[in-house]
Amino acid sequence: MLEENSRERMAQIHLAILTDIPALCELLEILFSQELEFMPNHEAQRLGLARIINNPEIGNILLVRQDSEVVGMVCLLYTVSTALGAKVALLEDMIISPAYRGSGVGSYLLENAVKFARSNGCKRITLLTDRINESAQRFYQRHGFALSPMIPLRLPLDE
Numbered sequence: 001m002l003e004e005n006s007r008e009r010m011a012q013i014h015l016a017i018l019t020d021i022p023a024l025c026e027l028l029e030i031l032f033s034q035e036l037e038f039m040p041n042h043e044a045q046r047l048g049l050a051r052i053i054n055n056p057e058i059g060n061i062l063l064v065r066q067d068s069e070v071v072g073m074v075c076l077l078y079t080v081s082t083a084l085g086a087k088v089a090l091l092e093d094m095i096i097s098p099a100y101r102g103s104g105v106g107s108y109l110l111e112n113a114v115k116f117a118r119s120n121g122c123k124r125i126t127l128l129t130d131r132i133n134e135s136a137q138r139f140y141q142r143h144g145f146a147l148s149p150m151i152p153l154r155l156p157l158d159e
Helices: 017-036 041-052 105-119 134-142
Strands: 011-015 059-066 069-081 088-097 126-129
Touching: 011 105, 017 059, 017 069, 017 088, 017 105, 041 059, 069 105, 069 126, 088 105, 105 126, 105 134
Parallel strands: 088 126
Antiparallel strands: 011 059, 059 069, 069 088
């Protein structure tokens, strides 16, 4: 367990392990069903999760358990910023089970992810959210994230 917060006594943050993958895939199915750009693909998600879990230099997956049930997750993927000359993180795949939204569990998970990234030497966290998902943007802004003047561009390489 990484840290327990008094307002979320029952919620516990853990690093994901391989046996957590089925529960994490269920959460990713919810996430990718609501995002505009991605589609659920259980096998691809299983492979990606295993690759991250087995290679902590690539990133870490933090999950939140409520009464032993995995109810949320977030991925921190690592790279080096030449602008900062330091390790930085890309925050991806943050999802809270719909039954636990609005309960503070998401804030608890995000706050612990930020602390975890900081304690692991990251000097910045960047994230992407759907342009039309204003509630997610407000959530992240309440936690100190700011809109960037930069815009994402993608080039699929598998076509």
